[in-house]
Amino acid sequence: MEPPFYHVDRRGDLSVGDTLDINWDLTIYRADETHTVDSQYEGQVREDFQEGLSAHGSRYFHPFYEIDHNREYYLQYAYKRIPTPVSGSECQYLHVKNGINEWLAERTRRERFPKKHSRLQSYFAWPSGGVIDTFGDDNVPVYKVVPSDFELHDMSLLDSQKGIQEYWKGTLTAQPKLEIVMEGPVEVVDIC
Incomplete structure (x- = not known):
């Protein structure tokens, strides 16, 4: 399988020639809202991921460390959304879903597959444009x-x-649901 691949951008602000790469922008983007993560685990994530995080990593790093520090509780209530503290908005917390799955995926990668790309430092795409039809939101731009x-x-x-x-x-x-786990830099070459 060869690129190009098809990436969905919820912000919709990418242009041809832009690159996606890890950084320390700890912002969560949701529909028309942005929230800055204000986590007590920021020092720990900066130590563990010294190069930075992807947008996906910014969304899931707090739930990852929150579950790590409170494992018994979250494994007992695995389907709860993980409250993530944010600043710069009216709400004090965002409730991030799928946090337990992302925690388990990263924990498993670290322990058993350390040479694989961390999902917290990756961007995601699909191998073909047709797969995006299953994404469920016609209003998000595809690149x-x-x-x-x-x-x-x-x-x-x-x-x-x-x-x-x-x-x-x-x-x-x-019947796989294929995803491309991409390491940056990722170059935007066209808008679909």
Whole structure:
């Protein structure tokens, strides 16, 4: 499988020639809102991910460390949304869903597959434009992108601990939901 791949940008502010790369912009983008993460774990994430985070990593780093520090509680209530403290807006917390899955995926990667790309430092795309039809939001812009490096994974495997191990191994199910896990810099080459 070769690039270009198809990337969805919820902000809608990318242009041809732009690049996506890790940084320390700890902003969560949601529809027409932006929120700056104000986490007590910022020092720890800066130590663990010295080069920075992707936009996905900015969304999920607080839930990752919150679960790590309060593992028993969150494993007992695995389907709760993880409150993430934010500043610069009317609300004090955003409730980030799928935090337990992202925690388990990153924890498994660190322990068993350390050479694989961290999801907290990656950007995501689909191998073809047609797959985006399943994304469920016609109002988000789609871009053709070319990453510096990438891995192909089946995101349908992210729902269980056994599945997450298979995800990192590169296993594909009979009807995979393919995602491209891209390492930056990722160049925007066209707007669809």
